Amino acid sequence: MGMETKTFKNLEAEVWATDLCSGCGACVAVCPADALRFVPGKTDAPVNIGYCKSENDGVPCGACYAACPRVDLAGQGRMLGAYREIVAARSAFPVENKQSGGAVTAILANALDEGLIDAVVTVTRDPWTLKPSSAVITSSDALIHHAGSRYSWWVPLLASLKEAVVTRKYRRIAVVGVPCVARATQAIRASDHDLLRPYAKAIRLVIGLFCTETFDYAKLVEEKLQSEKKIEPWEIQRLDVKGKLDVYLQDGRHIPIPLADLEECVRPGCRVCTDLTAVDADISAGAIGSPDGYTTLVIRNDIGRGFVDRAVWKGKLATGGNVDIAAIERLAAKKAERRKE
Numbered sequence: 001m002g003m004e005t006k007t008f009k010n011l012e013a014e015v016w017a018t019d020l021c022s023g024c025g026a027c028v029a030v031c032p033a034d035a036l037r038f039v040p041g042k043t044d045a046p047v048n049i050g051y052c053k054s055e056n057d058g059v060p061c062g063a064c065y066a067a068c069p070r071v072d073l074a075g076q077g078r079m080l081g082a083y084r085e086i087v088a089a090r091s092a093f094p095v096e097n098k099q100s101g102g103a104v105t106a107i108l109a110n111a112l113d114e115g116l117i118d119a120v121v122t123v124t125r126d127p128w129t130l131k132p133s134s135a136v137i138t139s140s141d142a143l144i145h146h147a148g149s150r151y152s153w154w155v156p157l158l159a160s161l162k163e164a165v166v167t168r169k170y171r172r173i174a175v176v177g178v179p180c181v182a183r184a185t186q187a188i189r190a191s192d193h194d195l196l197r198p199y200a201k202a203i204r205l206v207i208g209l210f211c212t213e214t215f216d217y218a219k220l221v222e223e224k225l226q227s228e229k230k231i232e233p234w235e236i237q238r239l240d241v242k243g244k245l246d247v248y249l250q251d252g253r254h255i256p257i258p259l260a261d262l263e264e265c266v267r268p269g270c271r272v273c274t275d276l277t278a279v280d281a282d283i284s285a286g287a288i289g290s291p292d293g294y295t296t297l298v299i300r301n302d303i304g305r306g307f308v309d310r311a312v313w314k315g316k317l318a319t320g321g322n323v324d325i326a327a328i329e330r331l332a333a334k335k336a337e338r339r340k341e
């Protein structure tokens with residue numbers, strides 16, 4: 001590494017202070033000094049807790065900067081990206097809380113059962129408060145239990161990548177994440193930075209989820225739903241975003257909320273995000289384009305192909321049916337227009 005090591009100070013100036021931070025948490029995960037955090041009440045970007053190897057001790061580091069998906073904003077993904085095949089798919093076994101077709105759960109559960117991976121780094125949520133957290137999952141039963149999408153943001157999404165790689169020393173990890181997370185994993189995989197190499201080697205599969213935006217947890221759940229709409233999080237059976245936020249309650253009620261009403265809940269960093277389909281993932285998954293009960297799978301490379309084929313071969317995943325690619329392209333084109341004013 002040269003003299004021009006970039007540190008959290010550069011991240012702070014280029015990403016944190018400019019409202020570009022996606023909240024992916026890659027910097028938090030890879031900082032060897034555990035010096036970056038998100039603090040309650042200030043969730044737009046991380047803070048440094050007062051120490052930095054480079055800044056304080058002159059030891060070249062810069063891991064945080066090297067992993068950040070937002071330092072090269074112009075390089076963000078757009079549209080469909082490169083792919084081999086786009087298929088409609090669903091799990092061939094029941095997945096109670098699946099968001100779309102349960103295909104993501106089926107692929108990962110199969111990979112765990114077959115021993116192709118040791119762990120999945122993903123985002124789970126507390127069923128009572130709906131507060132999401134970054135988690136390491138190692139059994140297919142637990143994974144199936146945690147199916148479904150988390151639309152609100154509370155913790156750095158990739159935070160538990162450090163737990164998986166450094167603490168628990170897993171060497172074959174799958175990461176599930178929204179497009180900014182997929183882009184961070186790509187930055188990590190492509191980097192020649194010494195401190196990122198253990199992470200790069202351990203990430204065997206990245207499944208990206210289509211994403212239009214995430215909402216700040218406090219603003220969505222506590223302010224919008226609880227205070228304003230008088231909906232308690234534990235009354236909610238299911239949330240879905242498809243052009244609007246659909247809230248389905250345990251008692252059978254359905255409350256649609258237009259996205260225009262949720263503008264102030266959107267994380268600032270999402271406003272400059274141009275990537276709908278997670279172009280940097282090995283497999284991307286979304287609802288749009290496929291019939292109800294199916295997941296649209298964008299298989300991007302040989303790695304993705306391999307995991308999908310194994311799940312089909314083991315009878316865990318069923319594929320088939322037409323995908324409306326033009327519908328995905330229309331939504332992707334809308335997102336690709338976002339930019340910093």
Ligand SMILES: Cc1cc2nc3c(=O)[nH]c(=O)nc-3n(C[C@H](O)[C@H](O)[C@H](O)COP(=O)(O)OP(=O)(O)OC[C@H]3O[C@@H](n4cnc5c(N)ncnc54)[C@H](O)[C@@H]3O)c2cc1C
Pocket residue numbers: 095097098099100101102103104105106122123124143146147148149150151152157176177178209210211212213214241242243285286287288295296
């Ligand atoms: C914030 C967000 C916005 C989305 N917006 C759209 C959209 O506009 N259009 C569209 O077509 N699809 C969208 N999706 C994707 C869609 O909701 C489904 O995730 C996708 O279709 C896969 O469905 P599935 O049934 O195969 O996944 P499941 O089998 O239900 O598995 C989902 C997996 O993803 C993990 N997960 C859930 N939420 C997160 C998260 N926030 N970060 C990381 N991992 C997570 C779960 O732990 C689980 O392992 C969005 C997803 C998210 C999280």
Ligand code: SF4
Pocket residue numbers: 011015016020021022023024025026027028045046064067068069070156184
């Ligand atoms: S975008 Fe991700 S890596 Fe970059 S500063 Fe924000 S949390 Fe850290």
Ligand code: SF4
Pocket residue numbers: 022178179180181211212213214267269270271273274275
């Ligand atoms: S829109 Fe989705 S992918 Fe983009 S920054 Fe927000 S959470 Fe990340």
